[in-house]
Amino acid sequence: MDLLTNILGAIATIILAFVVGMSYGGIVRKITARVHNRLGPPWYQNFIDAYKLFGKTTAIHHGWMQIMGPAFLMVSSVVTLMFVPVLNNGGWFTNLNFKGDLIFLLYLMVFGPLGMALGAGQTGNPNSAIGVTRGLSQMVGFEIPWVMALVALMIQFNTTTITGLMDVQQMSGTWLMFSSPFAFIAAVLAMLGMFRYSPFDIVGAPTELASGPVSENGGKFLFTMMSSGSIFSFVKLTLYVDLFMGGADNLIILLIKTFSIYMIPVLYGIVSPRYRTEQAIRFFWGWPLFFGILAILYAAIF
Amino acid sequence: MEIIYLIFILFLSGAIATFLLGKVSKRLRDIAFITTLVVPSVLFFTQINIGQTVDFSVLGIHLSWGITNFSYIFAYIVLGLGVLAGIYAVAAMKGKENLGFFFFNYILSIMAMMGILFSRDLISFFVFWEIMTWSSYLMVVFTGKDVQKVGIKYFIFSAIGAYAMLMAIVITYSLTGSMMISNLIFAFPDFEFGMQILIPVLLLIGFGVKSAMMPLHVWAVGSYSHSPMAYTAVFSGALSKMGIYGMIIVMAGLVSRIPEGYWFREVIAWMGAITAVGGTLWAVAQDDAKKMLAYSSVAQLGYIIIGIAIGTPLAMLASLFMAILHGMFKGTLFMAVGAIEKQTGTTNFTEVTGLIRKMPFTFLASLMSIIALAGIPPLGGFIGKWMLYESVIGSNHYLLIIVIFFSSTAAFLYCYKFLFGFFLGQEEKEWAHVKEAPAMMVVPMVILAIGTFIFGVFPGLILNPIDAGLQELGYAVTQGRYWEMSVLFNEWGDTVVLQPILYTILAVFVFFLAFVLTKNFKKTRYVSTKDISSSGEIPKEHENLTFSRGFFQPFLRSVEPLMRRKIDPYYNSFGRGMEAIFDFVRRIYTGNGQTYALYVVVFALLLLIFKDRLWG
Structure with missing residues (x-):
C-alpha cells in the first residue's frame, strides 16, 4: 500500500511538472512574440506540438546509443523531480525528498545532458557534437557561481539538504533571498546560463547549429526530449523557489513564485543577442563569480 | 615455512621462470605468468591473517614484515588490478617482441608493491620502493620510443624522491636508533621542531613523486603514455597508489601529531587542488587518449591528496574509496585504450571515430568507467566525490571546494571527448574492418566496470575494510556515523540513500526506453551516419563530416590564462x-x-x- 501511494504520488508529480512546464513554455513563446511585436502562437501550442510528435512513428535510427539518449535525459529530469520538494508540507509530492542532498542533486542534474550528449553523438551530425561541446563548456561556466551560492547557503545554515534549508526559512520567517542576498544574486546570474535563453542559447543556436544536439531526432525521440525539457525547467524553478523564496504552501503560490522567477532569464533573453561560446563562459567568471565570493564571505563571517 | 616468505619466493621464482620459459614456448610462458600472479594472490587472501608478522635479521639489521588492516586495503588494489591487468596483458601484448622481459618486470612490480605493503621497517620499505621504481622505469622505456626524453625524466624524479626518502630514513635512524616505522611514529612528537618539519617534507617528496603531486608531476604524463597500456593500467591504477599509501602514513601518523600540522595540511591540500585543476585542464586539451588519461590520473590523484590533507574521518574515507575506485575505472580506461590501439593502431581522437558498433563491449566498459570517473550517480565514482565534497565543506575549506568543483565539472569535458572521440561520431570507411578485441582483453575490463557499479550501490563493501584500516591509524569507528551498507551521512547528519535512487533510476530508464521502442519499432531501420540532415542537405558520400579537431577550442580559449602557468x-x-x-x-x-x-x-x-x- 505504501509503495503504491508512493508510485501514485510520483506519477502525480510528474504529470504536474509536465503540464506546468509545457504551459510555461507556451506562455514564454507568446511573451517573446509580443515583445517582438508578433502575434505568436496560442499558449497551448506546446501541447499541440507534443501531441503531434507523440503520434508520429519512428522510421530510422542510428544505433542503440541514440535510442538510449532520450531515456537518459528523462531519467535525469524525473529523478531530479523526485528529490526536489514541490510543496512545503510534502503530502502527495514527498517522493524521495529526504533521500538525497544538494550535492547529490548537482551531480544528478548533469546525468541527463551527458546521456543525451552520447545519443546525439551517435547520430554523426557534426552540429550535434558542436552543440554538445558548447553546452558542456557553458556548464563549466555557470556551475561555478551556482555552486558558490549553494556552498554559501550550506555553510551558513550547516545543512546540505533542500528540506533543511526550507526548514530554516520556515523557522525564521524570512526568505533566504533576503537573509543571504549575495548567494541569491549569484544563483540568479547562474540561472541565466542554466535556462539557455539568449544570450546563452549557444547550444541550440537556431541559425548556426540547426538546433544542435536534438537535430536528427524526431517523433517519439523528440517528444521525450521536449517533455523532459519541460519537466526539467519546472524542477529548476521549484528548486529556486524552495531554496530562496521559502517554498510554497499550495500549488497557486507555487505557480506565482515559479513564474515570477522564470521571467528573469526569459525577459533578459528576449532583448539579448547571442554570445560567442567563450564570451558565454567568461560571463560567469566575472560579476557572478564576484557575488559568489561575496556570498561565501558573508556566510563565513556572519 | 611462513606463508609470507612463500608468497615472495613464488613471485621471484615465477618471474624468473616466466622469463626463461619465454625462450622455450610462448604458451608455457603465458601460463607461467598468469599462474605466478594468481597463486600468490590466492595464498594472500586465504592464508594470511591480518597482524601476522615475521621478523628476521639481514647483516645485523632487524627487519620485520607483516600485513595490517590499513595495508590490506591497498593489497586489494594491487592484487585485484594486478591479476586482471595481467590476464589482459597476455592477450594485449601477443605478438610483441621481448615479452619475457615484459612479464618479468610486471611480476617484479607487483611483488615490489606487495613488499611495500608488507614492510614494517624502513629498510625493506626502501628496498622494495627501489625495486618498484626500477621495474616501472624499465617498462617506461620498454617500447624504446623517446627514451631520452621520457625515461630520463621519470628516472631523475624517481631518484630525487628516493634520495629524499633515504635522507629521511637516515635521519630517523640517527634520532631513534631504530628502523621500525612504528618507532618513528611513536617517537615523532618528541623530536625537535626542525626535524618535525624536515622528516615529513622529505618523505612527502618521495611519495609525492610517485603519486604525481604538483610540482613533482612532470614525469607522469610521458611515462604513463609511453609504457605499454597493459602496464599503464597497473602503473596509474596501483603503483601511483603506493605514493598515496606512504602519504597517508606520513599525514596521519606524523603530521597530525604536531601542533604545526594544520598549516602543513593546508599547503598539501592546496597543492592537491592545483594538481587537480591543472591536470583536468590539460587533459581537456589533449588529442591523444593516452596523454589525456595520464593527465586525468594526475588530476584524480589530486583529489585523493586533498582528502588525505584534510584528514577528517570523512575525508580519509573519501580518499581511500577514491583510491580504490580510481584503480578500477582508470585501469579499465587504460585497458580500453590499449584495446583500441591494438585493433586500430592509433590512439588519437582525430584519427579514430565511430567504433561503437565495432567494439560494443569495449564501449560499454568505457562508458561505465567514464560515468564513474565523472562521479555521476549511481556508479562508484559518485560516492568518493560526495564524501570528499562533504568533508571539504564540513571542515570549512570554502575556497577549496570551489576549486575542486571547477575541476570536476571541467572533467565532464574530457569524459565526453573520450567517448565521442573513439566511439561516436561519423563512422568512416577507413575503420570499417575493425573488430572487437579478444575476449581475454574484454572480460577484465567488463569485470572492473561491473565492479564500479556494485560499489556504487553498496559502498559498504569497500568502506568496511577501509574503516578497519582507519581505526588502526587512530580514527574512531566510522560505520554508522558516516556510512552504512548503502547509505551515506555527512558531518551534519544529511543522508544519501543509494538503493531507492538506483531503483528509481532503473525504473524510469526502462520505462522510457520501452516507451521510445514500442509501437512499430520493428519497422524502423538502421541508417548510416552519412544519412543525416546536415543543414537541410543530404551530405555526399565523400564529404568529411567528422568533428574531432579543436574539440573544446572555445573552452580552452576562455581558460587560456590559467594554462599559461607551466612548471x-x-x-x-x-x-x-x-x-x-x-x-x-x-x-x-x-x-x-x-x-x-x-x-x-x-x-x-x-x-x-x-x-x-x-x-x-
Whole structure:
C-alpha cells in the first residue's frame, strides 16, 4: 500500500511538472512574440506540438546509443523531480525528498545532458557534437557561481539538504533571498546560463547549429526530449523557489513564485543577442563569480 | 615455512621462470605468468591473517614484515588490478617482441608493491620502493620510443624522491636508533621542531613523486603514455597508489601529531587542488587518449591528496574509496585504450571515430568507467566525490571546494571527448574492418566496470575494510556515523540513500526506453551516419563530416590564462643553470700545471687571511 501511494504520488508529480512546464513554455513563446511585436502562437501550442510528435512513428535510427539518449535525459529530469520538494508540507509530492542532498542533486542534474550528449553523438551530425561541446563548456561556466551560492547557503545554515534549508526559512520567517542576498544574486546570474535563453542559447543556436544536439531526432525521440525539457525547467524553478523564496504552501503560490522567477532569464533573453561560446563562459567568471565570493564571505563571517 | 616468505619466493621464482620459459614456448610462458600472479594472490587472501608478522635479521639489521588492516586495503588494489591487468596483458601484448622481459618486470612490480605493503621497517620499505621504481622505469622505456626524453625524466624524479626518502630514513635512524616505522611514529612528537618539519617534507617528496603531486608531476604524463597500456593500467591504477599509501602514513601518523600540522595540511591540500585543476585542464586539451588519461590520473590523484590533507574521518574515507575506485575505472580506461590501439593502431581522437558498433563491449566498459570517473550517480565514482565534497565543506575549506568543483565539472569535458572521440561520431570507411578485441582483453575490463557499479550501490563493501584500516591509524569507528551498507551521512547528519535512487533510476530508464521502442519499432531501420540532415542537405558520400579537431577550442580559449602557468620551463631553466655550473666546475681542471700551482698559492693565501677565524 505504501509503495503504491508512493508510485501514485510520483506519477502525480510528474504529470504536474509536465503540464506546468509545457504551459510555461507556451506562455514564454507568446511573451517573446509580443515583445517582438508578433502575434505568436496560442499558449497551448506546446501541447499541440507534443501531441503531434507523440503520434508520429519512428522510421530510422542510428544505433542503440541514440535510442538510449532520450531515456537518459528523462531519467535525469524525473529523478531530479523526485528529490526536489514541490510543496512545503510534502503530502502527495514527498517522493524521495529526504533521500538525497544538494550535492547529490548537482551531480544528478548533469546525468541527463551527458546521456543525451552520447545519443546525439551517435547520430554523426557534426552540429550535434558542436552543440554538445558548447553546452558542456557553458556548464563549466555557470556551475561555478551556482555552486558558490549553494556552498554559501550550506555553510551558513550547516545543512546540505533542500528540506533543511526550507526548514530554516520556515523557522525564521524570512526568505533566504533576503537573509543571504549575495548567494541569491549569484544563483540568479547562474540561472541565466542554466535556462539557455539568449544570450546563452549557444547550444541550440537556431541559425548556426540547426538546433544542435536534438537535430536528427524526431517523433517519439523528440517528444521525450521536449517533455523532459519541460519537466526539467519546472524542477529548476521549484528548486529556486524552495531554496530562496521559502517554498510554497499550495500549488497557486507555487505557480506565482515559479513564474515570477522564470521571467528573469526569459525577459533578459528576449532583448539579448547571442554570445560567442567563450564570451558565454567568461560571463560567469566575472560579476557572478564576484557575488559568489561575496556570498561565501558573508556566510563565513556572519 | 611462513606463508609470507612463500608468497615472495613464488613471485621471484615465477618471474624468473616466466622469463626463461619465454625462450622455450610462448604458451608455457603465458601460463607461467598468469599462474605466478594468481597463486600468490590466492595464498594472500586465504592464508594470511591480518597482524601476522615475521621478523628476521639481514647483516645485523632487524627487519620485520607483516600485513595490517590499513595495508590490506591497498593489497586489494594491487592484487585485484594486478591479476586482471595481467590476464589482459597476455592477450594485449601477443605478438610483441621481448615479452619475457615484459612479464618479468610486471611480476617484479607487483611483488615490489606487495613488499611495500608488507614492510614494517624502513629498510625493506626502501628496498622494495627501489625495486618498484626500477621495474616501472624499465617498462617506461620498454617500447624504446623517446627514451631520452621520457625515461630520463621519470628516472631523475624517481631518484630525487628516493634520495629524499633515504635522507629521511637516515635521519630517523640517527634520532631513534631504530628502523621500525612504528618507532618513528611513536617517537615523532618528541623530536625537535626542525626535524618535525624536515622528516615529513622529505618523505612527502618521495611519495609525492610517485603519486604525481604538483610540482613533482612532470614525469607522469610521458611515462604513463609511453609504457605499454597493459602496464599503464597497473602503473596509474596501483603503483601511483603506493605514493598515496606512504602519504597517508606520513599525514596521519606524523603530521597530525604536531601542533604545526594544520598549516602543513593546508599547503598539501592546496597543492592537491592545483594538481587537480591543472591536470583536468590539460587533459581537456589533449588529442591523444593516452596523454589525456595520464593527465586525468594526475588530476584524480589530486583529489585523493586533498582528502588525505584534510584528514577528517570523512575525508580519509573519501580518499581511500577514491583510491580504490580510481584503480578500477582508470585501469579499465587504460585497458580500453590499449584495446583500441591494438585493433586500430592509433590512439588519437582525430584519427579514430565511430567504433561503437565495432567494439560494443569495449564501449560499454568505457562508458561505465567514464560515468564513474565523472562521479555521476549511481556508479562508484559518485560516492568518493560526495564524501570528499562533504568533508571539504564540513571542515570549512570554502575556497577549496570551489576549486575542486571547477575541476570536476571541467572533467565532464574530457569524459565526453573520450567517448565521442573513439566511439561516436561519423563512422568512416577507413575503420570499417575493425573488430572487437579478444575476449581475454574484454572480460577484465567488463569485470572492473561491473565492479564500479556494485560499489556504487553498496559502498559498504569497500568502506568496511577501509574503516578497519582507519581505526588502526587512530580514527574512531566510522560505520554508522558516516556510512552504512548503502547509505551515506555527512558531518551534519544529511543522508544519501543509494538503493531507492538506483531503483528509481532503473525504473524510469526502462520505462522510457520501452516507451521510445514500442509501437512499430520493428519497422524502423538502421541508417548510416552519412544519412543525416546536415543543414537541410543530404551530405555526399565523400564529404568529411567528422568533428574531432579543436574539440573544446572555445573552452580552452576562455581558460587560456590559467594554462599559461607551466612548471616545465622552470625545471628546464633550472636544468640549464645546473649545466652552466657543472661547465664552470669543469673549467677548473684546465690541464695546465701552472694553473694548479696558482690554486695552491691562492688556497694558502686564503688560509692565511682567515687564519684567525678558523683557529681563533
